[in-house]
Amino acid sequence: MNQQTNFRIGTGYDIHRLEIGRPLILGGIEIPFEKGLVGHSDADVISHAICDALLGAIALGDIGEHFPDTDPNYKGVSSLKFLEKALTLLREHGYKISNIDITICAERPKLGKWKNIIKEKLAETLQISITQINIKGKTNEGLDSIGRGEAIAVSAIALIYSN
Ligand code: MG
Numbered sequence: 001m002n003q004q005t006n007f008r009i010g011t012g013y014d015i016h017r018l019e020i021g022r023p024l025i026l027g028g029i030e031i032p033f034e035k036g037l038v039g040h041s042d043a044d045v046i047s048h049a050i051c052d053a054l055l056g057a058i059a060l061g062d063i064g065e066h067f068p069d070t071d072p073n074y075k076g077v078s079s080l081k082f083l084e085k086a087l088t089l090l091r092e093h094g095y096k097i098s099n100i101d102i103t104i105c106a107e108r109p110k111l112g113k114w115k116n117i118i119k120e121k122l123a124e125t126l127q128i129s130i131t132q133i134n135i136k137g138k139t140n141e142g143l144d145s146i147g148r149g150e151a152i153a154v155s156a157i158a159l160i161y162s163n
Contacts, residue, residue, distance in 0.1 A: 003163050004163070005161050005162070005163040006161060006162045006163070007098070007159060007160070007161050008057045008058065008059075008095065008159075008160050008161075009057055009157065009158070009159050009160075010052070010053045010054060010055065010056025010057030010058070010157070010158050010160070011052075011053055011056055011155065011156065011157050011158075012048070012049040012050060012051065012052030012053035012054075012055075012056060012063075012154075012155065012156040012157075012158075013049055013052070013153070013154070013155045013156070014045045014048040014049040014052065014153065014154055015045065015146075015151050015152070015153035015154075016037035016038060016039050016043045016045045016048075016151060016152060017037065017038045017150060017151050018035040018036065018037060018038070018149060018150055018151055018152060019035055019036065019037075019038050020034060020035050021036070022035065022036025022037060022038060022043070023036045023042070024036040024037060024109075025037065025042045025043065025044045025078075025079070026044060026045065026046050026104070026111070026114070026118055026152075027044065027046040027047060027118035027119075027121050027122050027135075028044065028047065028078065028079070028080045028118070028121040028122070028125060029114060029117055029118050029121055031109060031111070031114055032109075033108070033109045035149075037152060039069070040069035040074060040075055041067070041069070041074050041075070041076065041077045041078075041079050041082075042076065042077065042078055042079055043079075044078070044079035044080070045104075045152050045153065045154045046102060046104065046118065046122075046154050046156075047079035047080060047082060047083050047122075048063055048079060048082070048154075049102060049154040049155060049156040050083060050086075050100055050102065050122070050126075050156045050158065051063045051079070051082045051083055051086045052156070053100065053156040053157055053158035054083075054086040054087070054089075054090055054097070054158050054160070055086055055089070056158075057090075057095070057158050057159070057160045058089060058090055058093050058095060058160070060089060063082060066082070066085065066086075067082050067085075080121075080125045083122070083125050083126060084125060087125075087126055087127065090160060093162075094162045095160040095161065095162045096160065096161060096162065097126060097128050097132060097158060097159075097160055098132070098158075098159040098160060098161050099132045099133070099134070099158070099159050100122075100126075100128075100132065100133050100134070100156060100157070100158045100159075101133075101134045101136070101156070101157050102133075102134070102135055102136065102154055102155065102156040102157075103136045103137075103138060103154065103155050103156075104135065104136070104137050104138070104152065104153075104154050105138050105139070105140055105146050105152065105153040105154070105155075106137070106138075106139070106146065106152040106153075107139050107140055107142070107146060107147055107148070107149045108149055110137075111135075111137045112137060115135045115137065116130075118135060119133045119134075119135055
């Protein structure tokens, strides 16, 4: 008997402002830099975009509905917690992660040497292999707020499946 595999796909996008005096947390890793992202949680823009991609794939709304930034419980919290919760929801719906692909748009800092470390942390959190996550880094060619180094944006796509 053939078992049918069901695929679903979701996208996520997030942007946070950079300010002096905040730690820069990307994918659960603190990156040495003179500025960090501003937000209610740790403002981990990578984890937020992936969380939205996973929630999107199971049609469960967005990160703001599940983890409102008005909730004091989420103040300063590690955004890896949001990924853990998204993974739990995914499993409750009978799905597994096939792969995740993300694009980071940041003028600075250069993230090339951090990509593997971030991938390892995300893979560990989402309980998948490092080969199921890809990270692409881009600058904004000096254009707009990202190009001026005022913000970092991330887009993510996630494919999930059940069989
Ligand atoms: Mg966010």
